[in-house]
Amino acid sequence: MTRDAGEGSRRRDASTRDGVSRRGLLAGLAGAGLAAGTAGFVAAAPEADPPGSTPDSPPEAYPFHGAHQAGIVTPAQDRLHFAAFDLTTTSRDDVVALLTAWTAAAAAMTAGRPVGGDPTSYDSPPNDTGEAEGLPPSRLTITFGFGPTFFEDASGADRFGLAARRPALLRRLPHFPADNLDAARSDGDLCVQACADDPQVAVHAVRNLARIAFGTAALRWSQLGYGRTSSTSTSQATPRNLFGFKDGTANLKAEEPAELDRHLWVAPGDDPRADWLSGGSYLVARRIAMNLETWDRSSMREQERITGRDRPAGAPLSGGEEFTAPDFTLTGRGGEPLIHPDSHVALAHPSRNGGVRILRRGYNYTDGNDDLGRMDAGLFFIAFVRDPERQYIPMQTRMAKSDLMMEYLQHRGSGLFAVPPGAAPGEFVGQGLFA
Template sequence: MTEPAAPGQPGPHDASPNRVSRRQLLGLFGAGAAGAAVGAAAGAGVAVAATGADAGTGAAAAAYPFHGAHQAGIVTPAQDRLHFATFDVSTTLDRDGLVGLLQDWTDAAARLAQGLEVSEDGAVGGSDYAPPADTGEALGLPASGLTITFGFGPTLFEAGGIDRFGIAARRPAELTALPRFQGDALQPERGGGDLCIQACADDPQVAVHAIRNLSRIAFGRASLRWSQLGFGRTSSTSTSQQTPRNLFGFKDGTANVKAEETKDVAEHVWVAASDEPAWLAGGSYLVARRIRMIIENWDRVQLGEQEMLVGRSKGSGAPLSGGTEFTEPDFEAEGPTGTPLIDPASHVRLAHPTGNGGARMLRRGYNFVDGNDELGRLDAGLFFLSFQRSPEQFITVQRSLAADGLNEYLKHVGSAIFAVPGGIRPGEHVGQALFA
């Protein structure tokens, strides 16, 4: 599990060469010493490139290691903001070109996660007669807990029966388009993709800057297919975090797999070395679903009915069978009239592992509000993200939710699945084992 910088470590104004913020880097560029400073930081192999105070908020700014046994942004404590993007690889790109893109993305992402610009020249250090190497909107901002996670879609391996990159035989057997689920109203422009990048941070500008610059690096090699901004995480991935609320106003992700539950993470999240294919060991499968919430209808539902549909108290998050938020639901408990305290069609009951063969997932979803539709309703909802050892875990639970009473207020409009390679070691690029 990746860990944030410890409080009290040197900040961006300390003398240590192992702490280089974007603001310091800008000053170094002006002094003509940027290359030396960056080289010193990289040579030290530091995991934290910028900690200390954000000039605008005074909040601590953590930086998570980019390299490790697993990619960051999975069990990392969920940040507050998201920019998720998928890409289609150019039909003119060959295998070497794809590897080159992944190398360039890896190099840039490793720098961005440290709170640096995408290259040493950056936004202002290059020629006055050439476009800057970095777009510059994150100058002066700390790393803000940025994590960048890469994934490979089914069409990267084979599209229309064509093995574009000579990797079709290495496609994981489980990496196929998700089946159609009851209630799906999928929009083709909000699904699929050869590649995906998940950028999470505690500053929206930092997350957007990452996707913007990685998209720019891909120009001519891969084009943006669709993307999604998210705010207000809807799940906790660490026991150190409080349970957040979704746009229905309920606590979400109470029973989520937590990073500290290492045995459960190993069982339910990471692809094991004994699984197939071997190149995906240490990785995971990512499911992305854009779920529109019909919140105007929901807002007219009585509190008691809302709680019955969810199966939890709206205030405390406790199951309706009693106790506190983290009390295990008692699905056998009955009320005075002999009816179950937790409705059999409630979301909590249908999604619970006991009714799904023990299936669990690690969720990292986010709220979204993308303006309004033609009827004046908010285009708002949940951008659902889950990581699991096998896509079958998600499929099993989603099929159970076909009877969910909440479906009256939900519409699934976007869907995608990706294989997320294992961690990246220094000197490697993401997915290197796939091309070995």
């Protein structure tokens, strides 16, 4: 987040040119009754053109504002810091103030600027924690979502006068067969997905948002991820998970606008009581531990039988290349299907799930070791869908019951969040919900 001596004057000049001064913005927010603790983080410079971009190279920064939130169809970056928060306030105004401050901070950080602008006092804590000073934006994206308990608590009480606008599809994910969930690593009122090409930039984003939230929301759980396991663009090669296999070949890509409208974006009329979610999506998060030591003692034949694809190229065992459609009817020796009907690809492929598709942004994780000296590692699964009841829950239920890979997996964390559409300049994320 490189700065120079003239940055402060440029920021002030830019904000004046756009007709919104720092003083005027803060005054307007104060007049709206926003909490003083977060109002200090609201002022931010307008977004500039992404630095370092050329017609032949991806930009160093993705714009924060837009019709949809960044970090969904954005080409998947290499690093993740995902966090879930619980609200500690009972004030609706505090929630609006937090979302307003988070939006301003996210717009600044994704553009490579420090949070809150220049320090206001040498004797006060800095507005920005500083560990990303001098680093480029690293294609940082920050995506926000609301959990079911954002609207109603466990007793069904309406927390902020928003229960009537809770999407009908937004509920806690069911306890799937074989789940071994840790409540301390599941759910949450709010979620933040920070993706970047530099882990320090991603951590810096969540750290600063947590700092801004102090007194209004508390961190419930978080997860670091590395080595993306999904591609969201046809320009990206399909990466490998910790089992060494390519996964998610048939998932949605950014270059399929008609398919995105069909499977990803919530459309007007999907849910009349949650019209504010139109243009948004639903985020499914699952922390999946992988029994690597057991897998590593399995033969290549067994690994490929379980996966349903060959390991070198990721091609289906029925033949072809990675993107060849699998033929689940093709048989081999003894009349046995070349792709086992309970293999992972057979249970997860769109053709076996009513044609539904999902957009995946999963990451590998490694969190040291357990008490038995085994690696605590696996997949932090993230998927975006238009309808979790139709696109995710039935598929996961079938896989949990019969997927051959389940012998090597344990689902330990879970969450479902409604991801509102993007915010225009001057708006905060989720503003339509409070209208």
